Amino acid sequence: MSPTDSAVTTVALRKHYGRRPALRGIDLDIPRGSVFGVIGPNGAGKTTTMRILLDLLRPSGGEVRVLGETPRTGGPALRRRIGYLPGELTLQGRVTGRSLLAHYAEISGGVRAGRIPELAERLGLDLDVHVRKLSKGNKQKLGIVQAFQHEPELLVLDEPTSGLDPLVQAEFLRMVGEARENGQTVFLSSHVLSEIQQAADRVAVLRDGEIVSVSDVETLRRRAARRVSVALRGADPARVTAALGAVGGLQDLHVDDGDPVRATATLAGEMQPLLSALTGFHVADLIAGEPDLEESVLGLYRAEAVQGGAR
Amino acid sequence: MILPLTRRALADSWRSLLVWALGVAGAVSLYVPLYPSIGGNADMQALLDSLPPELIKTLNYEDIATGAGYVQSTFYGLLGFVLLVIMAAAWGTGAVAGDEEAGSLELTLAHGVGRVQLVLERALAILVKLLVITLVAGGLVLAYDAPAGLGLEVGDVAAMSASWLGLGVLCATAALALGALTGRRVWALTAGAGVAVVGYVLNALANQNADLDDLHAVSPYYWMVGASPLAEGWDGRGLALLWGISAALVAVAALALARRDLKS
Numbered sequence: 032m033s034p035t036d037s038a039v040t041t042v043a044l045r046k047h048y049g050r051r052p053a054l055r056g057i058d059l060d061i062p063r064g065s066v067f068g069v070i071g072p073n074g075a076g077k078t079t080t081m082r083i084l085l086d087l088l089r090p091s092g093g094e095v096r097v098l099g100e101t102p103r104t105g106g107p108a109l110r111r112r113i114g115y116l117p118g119e120l121t122l123q124g125r126v127t128g129r130s131l132l133a134h135y136a137e138i139s140g141g142v143r144a145g146r147i148p149e150l151a152e153r154l155g156l157d158l159d160v161h162v163r164k165l166s167k168g169n170k171q172k173l174g175i176v177q178a179f180q181h182e183p184e185l186l187v188l189d190e191p192t193s194g195l196d197p198l199v200q201a202e203f204l205r206m207v208g209e210a211r212e213n214g215q216t217v218f219l220s221s222h223v224l225s226e227i228q229q230a231a232d233r234v235a236v237l238r239d240g241e242i243v244s245v246s247d248v249e250t251l252r253r254r255a256a257r258r259v260s261v262a263l264r265g266a267d268p269a270r271v272t273a274a275l276g277a278v279g280g281l282q283d284l285h286v287d288d289g290d291p292v293r294a295t296a297t298l299a300g301e302m303q304p305l306l307s308a309l310t311g312f313h314v315a316d317l318i319a320g321e322p323d324l325e326e327s328v329l330g331l332y333r334a335e336a337v338q339g340g341a342r
Numbered sequence: 343m344i345l346p347l348t349r350r351a352l353a354d355s356w357r358s359l360l361v362w363a364l365g366v367a368g369a370v371s372l373y374v375p376l377y378p379s380i381g382g383n384a385d386m387q388a389l390l391d392s393l394p395p396e397l398i399k400t401l402n403y404e405d406i407a408t409g410a411g412y413v414q415s416t417f418y419g420l421l422g423f424v425l426l427v428i429m430a431a432a433w434g435t436g437a438v439a440g441d442e443e444a445g446s447l448e449l450t451l452a453h454g455v456g457r458v459q460l461v462l463e464r465a466l467a468i469l470v471k472l473l474v475i476t477l478v479a480g481g482l483v484l485a486y487d488a489p490a491g492l493g494l495e496v497g498d499v500a501a502m503s504a505s506w507l508g509l510g511v512l513c514a515t516a517a518l519a520l521g522a523l524t525g526r527r528v529w530a531l532t533a534g535a536g537v538a539v540v541g542y543v544l545n546a547l548a549n550q551n552a553d554l555d556d557l558h559a560v561s562p563y564y565w566m567v568g569a570s571p572l573a574e575g576w577d578g579r580g581l582a583l584l585w586g587i588s589a590a591l592v593a594v595a596a597l598a599l600a601r602r603d604l605k606s
Contacts, residue, residue, distance in 0.1 A: 085452045087604040111454035121445030137346045139454040
C-alpha cells in the first residue's frame with residue numbers, strides 16, 4: 032500500500048519511559064477514509080501511540096508516518112491537518128467555551144463560519160459558559176468540538192465517549208460516520224468495545240504495548256465474552272449445573288441455591304446454545320452484559336497462547 | 343492575527359495582573375509618601391544610627407537619608423522586590439511547567455503551534471505583564487516625587503525601572519527554563535524564587551565584609567541595585583547581566599521544550 036493511501040502507518044514502533052517499555056513494536060496501517068478503533072485496558076499503550084502521532088511524545092524506535100509525514104518534521108503544519116481529543120482532557124481558565132474554541136480555530140485554522148455553533152448545537156453544548164464551570168461531560172463535548180471544528184483530514188480521539196450520556200454518544204457516532212463519508216480518517220480508542228463497535232471498520236486490540244489482534248468488529252465480537260446471569264424459578268441446582276455445564280463457550284459457572292436459582296457465567300460466542308439449554312426451565316430473569324473487553328482481551332491472549340503452544 | 347499565544351496568555355491573566363498592579367501600587371503608596379517623616383527625619387536617622395551596622399547593611403538602608411536611597415531601600419530593594427519576585431516566579435512557572443502539570447499544555451501543542459513559538463510567545467506575554475507592573479511602580483514614584491520631596495530625576499527612575507524589570511525578567515526566565523527542562527512546577531518555582539533569594543543573601547553577605555566583596559559580582563540582587571541606579575542613573579554592567587542571562591534562559595527554555603517528551 033503506498034503511503035498516500037494510508038493516513039497512519041507505524042512500523043515496529045517502540046516507546047519506553049526510562050527502562051519501562053510502553054510500546055513494544057507496533058505495526059499499524061490505517062487506510063485513508065476509514066474508522067479505525069484501538070481497544071485495550073488502561074496502560075496498554077493506546078494513549079502513548081496517539082501522543083506519538085501528535086509529536087507530543089517522540090518514539091524510541093521504529094517508524095511512524097502521519098498523512099505522509101513524520102510527526103517530528105511535520106510540525107505545526109501537519110498538526111493543523113489533525114484533530115486531537117486527549118484522553119484526559121483538561122480545560123481551564125476564565126474564558127467561555129466560545130472564546131477557547133476561537134483560540135484553537137485561530138491557531139489551527141480552516142474553520143468554516145457557523146461550524147462551531149452547529150457542532151455545539153448538535154452536542155447540546157452551551158458556548159457561553161466559562162470553561163471551568165462546565166461539567167465533565169460538557170468539557171468532553173467542548174473537546175470533541177475543538178477536534179472536529181476544522182474538519183481535519185485525520186481525527187485522533189482518545190476515549191472520546193467517556194463522560195457522555197447515551198444520546199450524546201449516539202450523536203457523536205453519527206459525527207464519526209459523517210467524517211468518514213467526508214473522506215476523513217478517524218482513529219479512536221476505548222476500553223469498552225461497545226462504545227466504538229458501531230463506528231469502527233476495524234479494531235486493533237492492544238495489550239501491554241503490543242497488538243494482540245487486528246480484525247473487523249464482527250470477528251472481535253464473536254470472540255468476545257460477556258457476563259450472563261439467569262434466575263430460574265423452582266429449579267434444581269444440580270440440574271441447572273448439568274444443563275449449563277454442557278453449553279459450549281460457557282465458563283466460570285456459579286450456581287447459587289435458592290428460589291429462584293441464580294446462575295452466573297461468562298459466555299463467548301453466540302447466545303443460542305445458552306437459550307437452548309434453558310428450554311424446560313422457568314426463566315424468571317435473564318441478564319446478558321455487553322461483551323467485557325477486559326475478559327475478551329484476556330480471552331484472546333489465552334487463545335493466541337494456546338494456538339502458539341499447539342503449533 | 344499575530345502572536346495568538348501571547349494574546350491568549352494576556353487575555354487569560356488580565357485579572358491577576360490587575361490585582362498585582364494594585365498590590366504594587368499599594369506598596370509604593372505605603373512607603374514612598376512617608377519619606378519626610380522617616381528617611382528625611384533626623385530622629386529616624388538617630389534611631390538607625392543606633393542599630394547594629396550589620397543590620398543596616400543587610401537591609402541596604404545605608405542611604406536612607408536621601409530621596410533616591412530611601413525609595414530604593416524601601417520599595418525597589420525590599421517590598422517591591424519581594425512582590426516582583428513572587429509574581430515573576432509564578433508567571434514563569436505557569437508558562438510551561440504549570441500548564442503542563444495541569445494537563446492543558448497537551449491540547450495547545452496538539453494544535454498548529456510549535457514549541458519554540460510557544461516558549462517565545464509566552465515569554466513575551468510575561469515581559470509585557472512585568473513591564474506594566476514596572477510602569478505602574480515607576481509612574482507612582484514619580485507622582486509622589488514632588489509631594490514627598492524626593493528630588494528624583496525622571497531619567498534615574500527610568501534607569502531604576504530597567505534594572506528592577508530586569509531582575510523580574512531574570513526570575514521569570516529562570517522559572518521558565520527549569521520548567522521547560524523538567525516539566526515540574528516545583529523545580530520551576532524553586533529556580534525562579536531561588537535566583538532572587540540567593541542573590542539577596544549573597545549581596546547581604548558581601549555587604550558585611552570587604553573580604554566577601556567578590557560575592558557582589560555573582561549576585562543578581564547586586565546587579566539590580568548595587569550601582570544605585572535611582573541615584574546614579576543607568577548601570578550598563580548590571581543591565582547587561584540581567585537582560586543577557588534572561589535572553590539566554592529563554593533560548594534554553596525553547597530548545598529544552600522542543601527536544602523532550604511532553605509529561606502527562
